[in-house]
Amino acid sequence: xIVHERDYVYNFNFHLVWVTKYRRPIFVNPKLVQDMKxxxxxxxxxxxxxxxxxxxxxxxxHLLVSFKPKYAxxxxxxxxxxxxxxxxxxxxPETKKLLWGGHLWSPSYYIGTLGEMSKSVVENYIESQRSExxxxxxxxxxx
Numbered sequence: 513x514i515v516h517e518r519d520y521v522y523n524f525n526f527h528l529v530w531v532t533k534y535r536r537p538i539f540v541n542p543k544l545v546q547d548m549k550x551x552x553x554x555x556x557x558x559x560x561x562x563x564x565x566x567x568x569x570x571x572x573x574h575l576l577v578s579f580k581p582k583y584a585x586x587x588x589x590x591x592x593x594x595x596x597x598x599x600x601x602x603x604x605p606e607t608k609k610l611l612w613g614g615h616l617w618s619p620s621y622y623i624g625t626l627g628e629m630s631k632s633v634v635e636n637y638i639e640s641q642r643s644e645x646x647x648x649x650x651x652x653x654x655x
Contacts, residue, residue, distance in 0.1 A: 513525075513564075513578065515578070515580075517580070520581065522580070522581050523578075523627055524578050524579060524581060524625070525564070525576060525577075525578050525625065525626040525627060526575075526576070526577050526578070526579075526585060526588075526623055526624065526625055526626070527574070527575070527576055527622075527623070527624040527625075527626060528573075528574070528575040528576075528577060528588075528589060528592070528621060528622070528623050529572060529573065529574050529575075529621065529622040530572065530573055530589070530593055530617055530618065530620070530621040530622070531571055531572040531573075531617070531618045531620075532571045532572065532611070532616060532617060532618065533611045533612070533613065533615045533616060533617060533618050534611070534612065534618075535571045535572070535618075536571060536610055536611055537570035537571045538570065538571065538607055538610065538611070538616070539568050539569065539570050539571075540570050544604070545568045547600070547603055547604070548568045548573070548596065548600065549566055549568055551595075551596045551599040551600060551603075552566060552568075552573070552575070552592060552596055553566075554599070555591065555592055555595050555596060555599075556577070556592070559579075559588075559591050560579060560580060560583075561577055561578075561579045561588060561591075561592070562577060562578045562579065563575055563576070563577055564576040564577065564578060575592070576626075585623055589621050589623065593617045593621070596616075596617075597615070597616035597617055600616055601614075601616065
């Protein structure tokens with residue numbers, strides 16, 4: 513989705529995945545899943561992050577998010593993971609004992625970028641830039 517701001521236009525889409533510490537199944541019933549979704553939605557609203565899609569699995573989270581280019585992706589991940597853990601343990605302190613060391617999330621995560629076009633479309637577009645027809649347009653401009 514293209515977003516128009518005062519000083520810029522952007523189309524950032526990121527697929528984020530992170531897992532619970534030791535891949536422990538924590539979100540094991542619909543209420544626990546919904547509580548984590550609510551926490552992540554709340555944090556997204558507070559920090560100008562748009563969650564386009566979200567799924568909470570027993571031991572990991574998938575998000576498709578977009579955010580303003582003034583934010584670094586690691587800051588978004590840090591905010592969502594760190595603050596969601598605090599909210600989670602406030603609401604569900606009993607789950608802390610299920611996690612050795614008391615940490616909800618593993619320190620690692622996956623982030624992948626997406627746009628409106630697939631990678632192959634962009635690759636083909638870039639490869640076609642040096643075509644003879646394309647270069648001919650520059651020759652005409654020089655005359």
